[in-house]
Amino acid sequence: MSEQPQARILIAEDEANLRLVLQKELERLGYRVQAAPDGEAALRRLEESNVDVLLCDINMPRIDGMELLRRVHERPNPPEVIMLTGQATVETAVEAMKLGAYDYLTKPYRITELDVRVKQAADKRRLRVDNLRLREQLARQSALPEIISVSEMMKEAIRLIERVAPSEASVLISGESGTGKELVAHAIHRLSGRSDASFVDLNCAAFQESLLESELFGYEAGAFSGAKGRKLGLIELADGGTLFLDEVTELPAQLQAKLLRAIETRTFFRVGGVRKVEVNVRIVAATNRNLETVVNDGVFRSDLLYRINGFQISLAPLRERPEDIEPLARHLLKQVGGTSPPELTQDAFDALRNYSWPGNVRQLKNCIERAVILSNNGRVTISELPPEVLRPSVAVQPSASSPAVAPGTEPAVAANASAPGSLREVERQQILAALEQTGWHRGKTAEILGISPSTLYRRLRDYDLERRR
Numbered sequence: 001m002s003e004q005p006q007a008r009i010l011i012a013e014d015e016a017n018l019r020l021v022l023q024k025e026l027e028r029l030g031y032r033v034q035a036a037p038d039g040e041a042a043l044r045r046l047e048e049s050n051v052d053v054l055l056c057d058i059n060m061p062r063i064d065g066m067e068l069l070r071r072v073h074e075r076p077n078p079p080e081v082i083m084l085t086g087q088a089t090v091e092t093a094v095e096a097m098k099l100g101a102y103d104y105l106t107k108p109y110r111i112t113e114l115d116v117r118v119k120q121a122a123d124k125r126r127l128r129v130d131n132l133r134l135r136e137q138l139a140r141q142s143a144l145p146e147i148i149s150v151s152e153m154m155k156e157a158i159r160l161i162e163r164v165a166p167s168e169a170s171v172l173i174s175g176e177s178g179t180g181k182e183l184v185a186h187a188i189h190r191l192s193g194r195s196d197a198s199f200v201d202l203n204c205a206a207f208q209e210s211l212l213e214s215e216l217f218g219y220e221a222g223a224f225s226g227a228k229g230r231k232l233g234l235i236e237l238a239d240g241g242t243l244f245l246d247e248v249t250e251l252p253a254q255l256q257a258k259l260l261r262a263i264e265t266r267t268f269f270r271v272g273g274v275r276k277v278e279v280n281v282r283i284v285a286a287t288n289r290n291l292e293t294v295v296n297d298g299v300f301r302s303d304l305l306y307r308i309n310g311f312q313i314s315l316a317p318l319r320e321r322p323e324d325i326e327p328l329a330r331h332l333l334k335q336v337g338g339t340s341p342p343e344l345t346q347d348a349f350d351a352l353r354n355y356s357w358p359g360n361v362r363q364l365k366n367c368i369e370r371a372v373i374l375s376n377n378g379r380v381t382i383s384e385l386p387p388e389v390l391r392p393s394v395a396v397q398p399s400a401s402s403p404a405v406a407p408g409t410e411p412a413v414a415a416n417a418s419a420p421g422s423l424r425e426v427e428r429q430q431i432l433a434a435l436e437q438t439g440w441h442r443g444k445t446a447e448i449l450g451i452s453p454s455t456l457y458r459r460l461r462d463y464d465l466e467r468r469r
């Protein structure tokens with residue numbers, strides 16, 4: 001315990017000599033000691049400073065020891081109290097302990113004995129304070145993650161989240177990559193009656209089919225070579241809680257059928273298992289694909305879609321709600337910049353607001369992270385923003401010598417342009433080049449381009465590059 005900070009002691013004792021001797025002795029033992037001649041003065045001291053252990057005489061003028069003990073325990077986070085008295089009777093001892101005193105010492109006592117009790121009391125308080133701090137930390141962590149919502153669209157999304165969360169309905173969250181689907185899924189779980197149970201997430205695009213099946217449903221020993229013991233699937237681990245199926249439309253057809261059965265019957269079989277296992281999970285799913293298209297194309301079963309689509313929340317892309325950009329940027333700055341985040345200059349804010357953010361909030365977050373690292377003297381100017389954020393404005397104002405965007409300039413979204421050199425055309429060419437490089441292998445192409453396979457699929461559809469040309 002030697003690294004612990006010195007315990008802070010307050011002595012409440014009306015007899016001046018005794019008070020002085022106690023103070024000197026305890027200071028000699030390494031404590032930080034204050035003293036008060038009566039109960040009232042002691043309470044004042046407690047208002048002004050943080051005390052670990054209060055040594056409290058019983059007979060004192062104005063407020064006596066027992067009353068002081070009572071008042072101390074009305075305060076938040078009180079010190080531990082050790083009662084000191086010359087006229088010990090069993091009744092006062094019992095009463096003091098009932099009122100929450102840590103211990104009781106009868107005069108005359110040896111200073112070594114007092115030292116031991118004070119140390120124990122200080123340790124107890126330290127543990128209590130630590131415990132309180134950890135609990136608060138935990139509560140803060142499990143509190144609702146902050147979802148910035150200034151635009152009407154996001155406010156409406158929040159309203160839907162609050163309405164649907166306490167129900168048992170399955171929820172399908174749709175929106176482009178980086179719009180906050182996972183954040184919303186977490187919020188639904190936290191606001192639901194299942195918040196004490198687990199939130200288990202599975203990215204349906206991240207595994208190949210056979211692995212995905214055993215991840216989701218688990219397996220029995222001997223189900224396949226290498227299956228030594230039983231493994232519980234994520235659906236089972238989510239029992240009583242929420243199962244978040246991210247990129248749900250990427251689920252292979254056979255697993256879609258199995259999942260549908262599991263949802264309908266609330267039971268499933270582990271891989272290689274013959275016994276039905278019961279589960280109670282709420283499904284929250286997310287997709288960045290157009291649902292009508294995946295159903296029409298036969299990629300996704302419509303009956304499964306109806307099952308998980310009990311309630312739909314769609315998150316608008318950031319370019320359709322530019323009023324969220326500035327508050328999001330401020331929020332993300334605080335999140336990534338710690339206690340003293342740098343400030344963004346007005347120019348930098350303007351540039352952020354005028355950019356189209358194809359990668360939505362995730363891209364904005366990456367941009368802010370980069371800017372915080374590059375910032376000088378606590379400021380982020382446009383020089384610390386990545387070139388793509390500034391580039392469209394250059395395209396709009398080719399004669400401008402500075403890449404800064406004048407306030408009020410039209411947002412430079414080149415979404416429909418396909419002229420050579422337009423952002424869209426540049427992107428299309430880059431994707432084509434990567435496809436050629438990999439012999440049209442989509443997985444490798446996505447890797448080269450640094451985007452998720454599902455984002456690549458969407459781009460391929462957008463640019464009509466789904467088939468090799």
Ligand SMILES: Nc1ncnc2c1ncn2[C@@H]1O[C@H](COP(=O)(O)OP(=O)(O)OP(=O)(O)O)[C@@H](O)[C@H]1O
Pocket residue numbers: 146147148149175176177178179180181182183184288328331361362365
């Ligand atoms: N409204 C918001 N308020 C605060 N933070 C947000 C908001 N929207 C998104 N974020 C943050 O942006 C990042 C991306 O969000 P998230 O991972 O939820 O997106 P997503 O839609 O699941 O993306 P993907 O489809 O690529 O998986 C996260 O760090 C998230 O906390």
Ligand SMILES: [Mg+2]
Pocket residue numbers: 181182246
């Ligand atoms: Mg996600």
